[in-house]
Amino acid sequence: MFKKILVVEDFDSIGLGISAVVQNKIGADEIVTSQYCDEAYLKIKRAKQDGAPFNLLITDLSFEKDYREAKLKGGKELVEKLREQGISIPIVVYSIEDRRAVINELMEIQKIEAYVLKGRNGLKNLEQALLAIANGDTFLSPELKNSVEKKNLFELEDYDISLLSNLAKGYSQSEIAQDFKSQGMSPSSLSSIEKRINRLKEEFEAKNAIQLVATAKDLGLI
Template identity: 45%
Template sequence: MFKKVLIVDDHDAISKSVQQVLTACKVKTTDVVQYCDDAFLKVKRAALDDVDYDLVITDLSFKKDHRNANFESGEDLIAALRRDFSQLPIIVYSMKDQLQKVRQLVNQYHVNAYVCKDRKGSIQLEEAIKTVAQKQRYLSPQVAQAVQQKNDLEIYDYDIQLLKLLSQGLSQDEISQNFKANGISPNSLSTIEKKINKLKDQFKANNAIHLVALVKDLGLI
């Protein structure tokens, strides 16, 4: 079992409950931080002092406040941790249940578990901790399908970028210009049209407005 765990969550009710779960799992040391920036510094400090954490449990969304944050979200923190501490196990504990989000975190950042904060959250978190302790991956049942099913709904950076610009009010022509200016290819107006069309098919959207509304609901952008 883990010996030294860092909990990253802005709400103390949550971090307390996580601490209880960890205590039940016989974890000796649990530290809590409320900001992603603090989390990264603490992990770094611990590594320098040769008292490394052997698990990080983190939320994804953090409220902004007076402090200006370097890492604004759990995703940012995870990206930084994976860059500098690639072997450090990470458990995500979040309200979000969009499959695309889970898929990204598992495939791109190789998080070791994804637990949905809901009615069964604490129980699933305990399972996750035990599973990850045995070097295995854990996903909450409601998001498990995110990775098993080979789905054609796979979305790529290009499409995400396209959808973002679309949602920011750029016309198809402007998106084409933008892509050309930023060296993103393909970038002809015709192809932009085609891509948007394909996405509309994929998401069964009636028009571009509908498409953007749908992908926003899915949390893709």
């Protein structure tokens, strides 16, 4: 079982709830909390250097901004930094984020052990996640399974990356059509570009082009 656990959550009440679940379910010897991802990263690095590494990380994804300047602005950046550094600590993400693209990226690329959706059954599912990880399994909140495990027949192409990059530059659909025509890219008609953008918004569960671009940036696509 996990004896030394780090909980990264900026709201005290939620952090206390998580700590209580961890203590009651697996009886950890030491539970350390942090409200900042930069601080959490340094704690993990220092603990490893001191020969007393953390056995488990539980982190939210979104953190409110305050007076402190942050290099790691959220839990996703923290997870990516740890994996880049080759730190293979088991990770549980506990978040209200329910976009399939974000969850897939964390589960399939960053190889986190569990993704638990905050909500009515959040702490109950967190208990199940801890037991699953202790048994060498992964865990995904039941509310998310249908969405995340749905067969995805959509293949992202170079065309889509160019389209997203132009949207990120603030180009209108008409301007993108003109740019594609000048480069000999096909399809370049306004109707085709509009349909492709709508398909991308559907795939990435974005309500508008701004959210679509933000998600693409979060996933490192552009």
